[in-house]
Amino acid sequence: MDLGAANFKDNVGKALADDKLQNAMTETGPRFIYKRTKAREALPEFDQLRDQARDIKDHVLDHLDIYLETYEAKVKATGGYVHWAETPDDARAAVLDICRKANARMVTKGKSMISEEIDLNQHLEANGITPVETDLGEYIIQLRNERPSHIIAPAVHLTRDQVEADFRRVHTHLDPKRDLTEIPALVEEARAVLRQKYLTADVGITGANFLIAETGTSIIVTNEGNGDLTQTLPKVHIVLASIEKLVPTLEDATTILRVLARSATGQDFSNYTTFSTGGRRPGDPDGPVEYHVILLDNGRTNVLGTEFQDMLRCIRCGACLNHCPVYNAVGGHAYGWVYPGPIGSVVTPALIGIENAKHLPNASTFCGRCEEVCPMRIPIPKMLRHWREKEFERHLQPTSMRWGLGLWAWMAKRPKLYRKATALAARVLANQAFGKGRLKKVPLASGWTEFRDMPAPQGKTFHQLWKERRS
Amino acid sequence: MPENSPRVGLFVTCLVDMFRPSVGFAAVKLLEDAGCTVEVPEAQTCCGQPAYNSGDTASARAIALNVIAAFKGYDYVVAPSGSCGGMMVKHYPELFEPGSTDHEEALDLSRRTHELTSFLTRVLKVEKVVAQFPARATYHDSCSGLRELGIRNEPRKLLASVEGVSLREMTDSEVCCGFGGTFCVKYPGISDKMLEKKLRHIEATGADTLIAGDLGCLMNMAGKLKRVGSAIKVRHVAEVLAGDYGTPPIAEAE
Numbered sequence: 001m002d003l004g005a006a007n008f009k010d011n012v013g014k015a016l017a018d019d020k021l022q023n024a025m026t027e028t029g030p031r032f033i034y035k036r037t038k039a040r041e042a043l044p045e046f047d048q049l050r051d052q053a054r055d056i057k058d059h060v061l062d063h064l065d066i067y068l069e070t071y072e073a074k075v076k077a078t079g080g081y082v083h084w085a086e087t088p089d090d091a092r093a094a095v096l097d098i099c100r101k102a103n104a105r106m107v108t109k110g111k112s113m114i115s116e117e118i119d120l121n122q123h124l125e126a127n128g129i130t131p132v133e134t135d136l137g138e139y140i141i142q143l144r145n146e147r148p149s150h151i152i153a154p155a156v157h158l159t160r161d162q163v164e165a166d167f168r169r170v171h172t173h174l175d176p177k178r179d180l181t182e183i184p185a186l187v188e189e190a191r192a193v194l195r196q197k198y199l200t201a202d203v204g205i206t207g208a209n210f211l212i213a214e215t216g217t218s219i220i221v222t223n224e225g226n227g228d229l230t231q232t233l234p235k236v237h238i239v240l241a242s243i244e245k246l247v248p249t250l251e252d253a254t255t256i257l258r259v260l261a262r263s264a265t266g267q268d269f270s271n272y273t274t275f276s277t278g279g280r281r282p283g284d285p286d287g288p289v290e291y292h293v294i295l296l297d298n299g300r301t302n303v304l305g306t307e308f309q310d311m312l313r314c315i316r317c318g319a320c321l322n323h324c325p326v327y328n329a330v331g332g333h334a335y336g337w338v339y340p341g342p343i344g345s346v347v348t349p350a351l352i353g354i355e356n357a358k359h360l361p362n363a364s365t366f367c368g369r370c371e372e373v374c375p376m377r378i379p380i381p382k383m384l385r386h387w388r389e390k391e392f393e394r395h396l397q398p399t400s401m402r403w404g405l406g407l408w409a410w411m412a413k414r415p416k417l418y419r420k421a422t423a424l425a426a427r428v429l430a431n432q433a434f435g436k437g438r439l440k441k442v443p444l445a446s447g448w449t450e451f452r453d454m455p456a457p458q459g460k461t462f463h464q465l466w467k468e469r470r471s
Numbered sequence: 472m473p474e475n476s477p478r479v480g481l482f483v484t485c486l487v488d489m490f491r492p493s494v495g496f497a498a499v500k501l502l503e504d505a506g507c508t509v510e511v512p513e514a515q516t517c518c519g520q521p522a523y524n525s526g527d528t529a530s531a532r533a534i535a536l537n538v539i540a541a542f543k544g545y546d547y548v549v550a551p552s553g554s555c556g557g558m559m560v561k562h563y564p565e566l567f568e569p570g571s572t573d574h575e576e577a578l579d580l581s582r583r584t585h586e587l588t589s590f591l592t593r594v595l596k597v598e599k600v601v602a603q604f605p606a607r608a609t610y611h612d613s614c615s616g617l618r619e620l621g622i623r624n625e626p627r628k629l630l631a632s633v634e635g636v637s638l639r640e641m642t643d644s645e646v647c648c649g650f651g652g653t654f655c656v657k658y659p660g661i662s663d664k665m666l667e668k669k670l671r672h673i674e675a676t677g678a679d680t681l682i683a684g685d686l687g688c689l690m691n692m693a694g695k696l697k698r699v700g701s702a703i704k705v706r707h708v709a710e711v712l713a714g715d716y717g718t719p720p721i722a723e724a725e
Contacts, residue, residue: 009658012658012660012661013660016660016661016664325646325647325649325665325668326658326661326665329661329664329665329668330661330664362654362657362658363654363658363661364651364654365614365647365649365650365651365652365654365655365662365665366524366614366615366651366652366654367614367618367646367647367651368614368615368618368619369614369618369645369646369647371618372618385523385524385526387526388524388525388526389526389528390526391526392525392526392527392528393526397525397526401525401653401657405521405522405525405527405530405653406527406530408521408522409519409521409522409527409530409533409534411516412485412516412517412519412522412530412534412537413516413530413533413534413537415513415514415515415516415537415541418516419513422485422488422489425489426489426490435724435725436724437719437721437722437723437724437725438693438694438697438722438723445656447655447656447657447659448655448656448659448694450659450663451659451660451662451663451666451695451698452663452666452691452694452695452697452698453693453694453695453697453698453722454690454694455490455491455690455693455694455697455721455722456490456722457489457490457491458490458491458492458493458718460492461488461489461492462483462487462488462492462495462496462511463483463488463511463513465492465496466492466495466511
């Protein structure tokens with residue numbers, strides 16, 4: 001596991017200086033927001049659906065053990081296999097075992113964040129199996145050996161030029177003089193390259209947007225149709241899912257589906273919503289012979305019953321990323337692990353430890369836009385604040401900040417002393433400004449004055465003046 | 472003052488107290504013009520938000536108890552800030568165990584507390600102010616006021632009644648300016664990137680004055696505008712509503 005999340009500050013510095021990244025982020029950010037707004041406006045009951053969606057997941061999380069058992073029994077009854085994976089190691093081992101039994105040399109993959117969470121591709125490659133990502137964005141970042149920078153748009157940090165360069169670098173069997181200036185040409189080329197892979201793959205691996213307890217069904221939503229080809233053409237289909245993907249019924253899944261695509265891309269529905277229940281049955285014209293589900297915990301059960309439980313309602317739509325001014329300023333890679341953006345800053349500390357992700361909960365202005373757009377009504381700022389409480393308890397914050405805030409809080413609890421200190425500070429700073437109304441530099445405040453002037457105090461404090469004027 | 476005039480405790484806010492008392496006096500004028508009796512409890516310091524948002528819940532609790540005690544008995548508590556207002560209205564009750572006396576008192580304070588423009592319009596039903604202020608202005612919605620207290624139309628409605636003010640909306644007026652309390656000094660680079668975007672939207676309106684309801688955001692935006700040499704003047708909404716154009720704008724020379 002790489003712990004880039006600990007290097008948030010360095011990552012941010014690089015991201016802010018990366019012009020290509022900045023261009024890519026400026027182009028796409030507003031588009032997502034506009035589309036979601038339109039989709040929401042077109043559905044009057046949208047906010048009621050959000051309440052229902054939240055309630056469904058809350059119910060599941062409160063009874064997760066029961067639904068997991070029900071789900072497992074149903075999958076088995078439909079001829080499928082369920083593999084419980086407590087850790088990423090367990091999950092990787094389970095995938096490898098299935099692939100080996102199928103004598104797999106190549107696997108195709110639909111988009112799966114769990115695959116990222118368990119670093120599956122590296123593990124397969126190390127064991128002589130070639131993973132091929134079939135989602136266009138994932139395919140691009142696989143060529144670049146990068147992590148996704150967005151939960152649903154993994155290559156959103158790249159410009160068209162960069163993708164063209166990658167295709168020319170890797171697709172050396174194609175005519176070097178071919179025209180790739182338009183995006184459709186890039187899509188067509190990726191499709192043509194991938195088509196053969198679908199047919200030769202021995203195993204297809206997908207994620208799951210939902211697991212349905214009453215039927216043992218897994219659901220994926222995609223826009224490219226790559227997921228369907230990935231899971232129906234090879235002999236073996238492996239579903240990678242974390243345990244909180246469960247919903248009780250098909251009806252519940254459809255309720256949440258109504259807020260998923262609208263929140264994610266602003267579509268009423270994704271282009272493909274595919275339900276898989278077991279493998280090929282006698283008489284079925286197609287479908288995998290074997291159907292496996294790997295259920296990953298990776299720390300999620302530790303979150304159940306804590307002040308962080310609400311994070312498990314997340315359906316990975318990415319709306320909080322799209323609307324986050326911090327995410328839009330630095331892109332997803334700065335967050336340093338699998339899940340970027342506001343929800344990533346909540347989830348990552350839970351999965352890799354707060355000591356390895358200290359900055360993430362702090363890198364928020366608490367502007368509240370994430371919570372405002374979350375289809376599952378996850379109180380993200382509140383969760384981030386809870387992480388800050390943990391950091392405070394465990395003395396994980398920088399010493400200077402602890403001392404500064406500690407001193408300030410000590411004063412704030414002593415009004416008389418506070419009055420004197422603020423009056424003194426106001427006078428000193430006002431004098432330093434020499435009537436200009438602002439300061440270019442202030443001792444101990446370089447964080448402020450690096451990029452902006454410090455407006456100077458007017459002179460006396462309000463409390464001083466109030467006393468003078470009203471006495 | 473009439474006998475039945477509402478007794479308002481002004482929560483000055485720590486930034487207004489130290490940096491810009493003129494905002495506090497503008498708030499007092501607006502409240503008194505609207506028929507309130509305004510008092511300023513001496514025991515107030517800060518709402519405790521810096522501690523709360525840094526994970527120091529114990530300090531936040533202690534400061535909250537101090538504020539609760541200082542503002543006991545007032546009909547209303549009014550702050551020229553959606554951020555401090557949001558802290559007192561939304562977060563104080565979260566600091567205490569439900570069912571406890573402290574929680575009851577926090578809820579009681581929460582019910583009596585309002586941000587200035589929303590107090591004037593929602594509670595006192597003020598439709599307009601009598602003031603003059605020459606400004607081709609644009610309004611930035613501060614996050615806490617907007618999302619915690621639902622303040623959007625209130626300042627605009629009152630500003631529309633000020634003689635000489637014309638309002639032009641900026642793109643993304645509801646997107647954070649990059650202040651975020653200690654965020655802006657902990658992550659100055661990100662804060663600056665957010666500010667740059669905000670400045671582009673402000674400048675694109677052609678406004679000569681930027682108005683908002685929170686001094687933190689205003690100091691952040693004014694500091695950047697002045698650093699890049701912009702002539703755009705920055706004002707707290709209370710100053711504009713009170714017609715106080717004599718006081719130099721934020722970060723401007725006397």
